[in-house]
Amino acid sequence: MLNISNNSINREEILKDQSAYQDVMETSASRKLVFLLSALLFVFLVMLFFPWTQNIRARGKLTTLRPENREQNIHSMITGRIENWFVREGQLVTKGDTIVFISEVKSEYLDPMLIERSTNQTDAKKASIDTYVSKAQALAEQIAALEKNQILKTEQAENYFNQSRLKVLSDSIDFETALVNYEIAQKQFDRQQTLYDQGLKSLTELEQRKQKLQEALYKKISIENKWLASKNEFINAKLNLSVVRNEFSEKIAKAKSDRMSALSDALQAEGDFNKLSIQQSSYTKRSGFYYITAPQDGYVTKARITGIGETVKEGEAVFSFIPVNYDLAVEMYVRPIDLPLIEEGRKVQLQFDGWPALVFNGWPGMSFGTYSGRIVAYDRAASPNGQFRVLVAPDPNTAEWPQLLRLGSGTYGIALLKKVPVWYELWRNLNGFPPDFYKEEAAYNPDKKSK
Known part of the structure; x- marks a missing residue:
């Protein structure tokens, strides 16, 4: 049993009397099973080399x-109240078809004449801009006229000033002449008086010299008055020149100030006009948000807000939409x-x-x-x-x-x-190794069309 002896054991001789061994060895199914398992093992080995x-x-x-x-949610651009649905879920619509109507709920937009009144305000502000611009243009023309008149008036005052200055100079010369003549007449009278006292001249000649002295004195005083009057005229001419310059400068400055005010008002009105225009455009644009339309051809798949009278918030999804193409x-x-x-x-x-x-x-x-x-x-x-x-x-x-x-x-x-x-x-x-990687020889072009 321990196979210690060198003599071999005849297995067939020992097991020939065993009925179970004989049944197994004599059954053809056992041989078929062996063949089947051998065939499966061969097939498995062959399959191991398959690609x-x-x-x-x-x-x-x-x-x-x-x-x-892709599927998209269509949102409401404004806060409003659902008033009417024009389609049902799953219905095919084309681009621009009206799907739902929303009414206004905010108090500042409830006026039915809101757009018309806003238009009137915008037009009135536009007219005020034109008025201010026209006023500024008229003041500009007035400033140009004042500057032109200032030049003429200044030239006229300067001419009068120069005439007065020359007249003063002329009268001063006449006064100096009259003063010299008076001094000469005074000296002649004194000499005549001396000669008269010495009995060399007659009283008549003395009186004649005295008369001439009086005439020279009168002429000196008269010319001196005239010279003083010329000085006054010169002072007045100088003052008049200053008055003309200051007067026109003041008028021009005031006209320029009024023009700047008009331009400032025009700019302010233009700013208000732009605000009103933006507001009017917003009102007009907002009125277009009352009707939610299909952005493209497609199907209305699911209503997110149902029923009539429900309130939808700004930016809230109203329904989902799937394009047809x-x-x-x-x-x-x-x-x-x-x-x-x-x-x-x-x-x-x-x-x-x-x-x-x-x-x-x-x-x-x-x-x-x-x-x-x-x-x-x-x-x-x-x-x-x-x-x-x-x-x-x-x-x-x-x-x-x-x-x-x-x-x-x-x-x-x-x-x-x-x-x-x-x-x-x-x-x-x-x-647990990753798959082998390789690159295809020809790069794939997704825009290539099959012929």
Whole structure:
């Protein structure tokens, strides 16, 4: 039993009398099982050398390439009260169709003649601007006339001043002459008086000299008065010149001040006019917000505010809207470890929820019911779920995606990588190694159209 002896044991001789052994060895099913297991082992060994396409698998959903084609909420631009709905949920509308009417609830906008009265205020302020501008223009013309008159009046006063100055000079010369004549007459009278006292001259001659002395004195006094009068005229002319200059300077300064006031009032009126114009434009624009219209062709999917008489706040969503025309794309999320293997143009096999498919991850050529796509973009930052969003668009060189696909449907995406043997893929997964990476020779152009 311990096989210590060198003599061999004949197993068949020992077990021939055992009925269980005989039953097993005589059953053909046991031999078939052995053959089956051997065949399966052979097939498994052969399959280990089959080609396997490495891939990145990710869940996602249908979306659109362009943001304006996705589902959107339509908001109210003003605070108001729902008065009437013109459509039902799910109805197709075209761009500009009226969907809901909102009435005003704020007290400052309740006046039914608000826009007309605002227009009248704006027009009145515009007229006041024109009035101030006309006044400023008239004052400018007045200033020009005053400056012209100032020049003429100043020239006239200067001429009068110069004439008075020359007249004073002339009268002073006449006075000096009269003074000399008077002194000469006085000396002649004194000599005549001496000669008369000596009896050399007659009384008649003395009286004649005295008469001439009186005439010279009179003439001296007369010319002196005239000279003093000329001095007064000269002073008056000088004063008149100063008065003319000051008077016109004062008038021009006042006219300029009035003109500046008119221009200031015009600018103030223009500022008020601009405020009123903005206010009027705001009123007119606000009146257009009473009717919420469709921004583009599409479907009204869900009313956020229902019923008649409900109040909607400014910026609050009233209903959701889906455009009728959009370019489908798949939005799927990949793990950070797989992000370095993602690049634009890489091929992706897609399975859509609701569409039967038989998927072989490693053998995309044997898959049935899947559709092809190409990666067109991916986020440079992680999403809140810690994964990276990838956008996949239809491949124009393959079959088109089903027409009945709808936004938000679930998808299952398989990004295809390098082809390796099955044994290598098993070995890689057992060791936790990442997939092998390679770049396609021809870069994918998403704008290329299939011929």
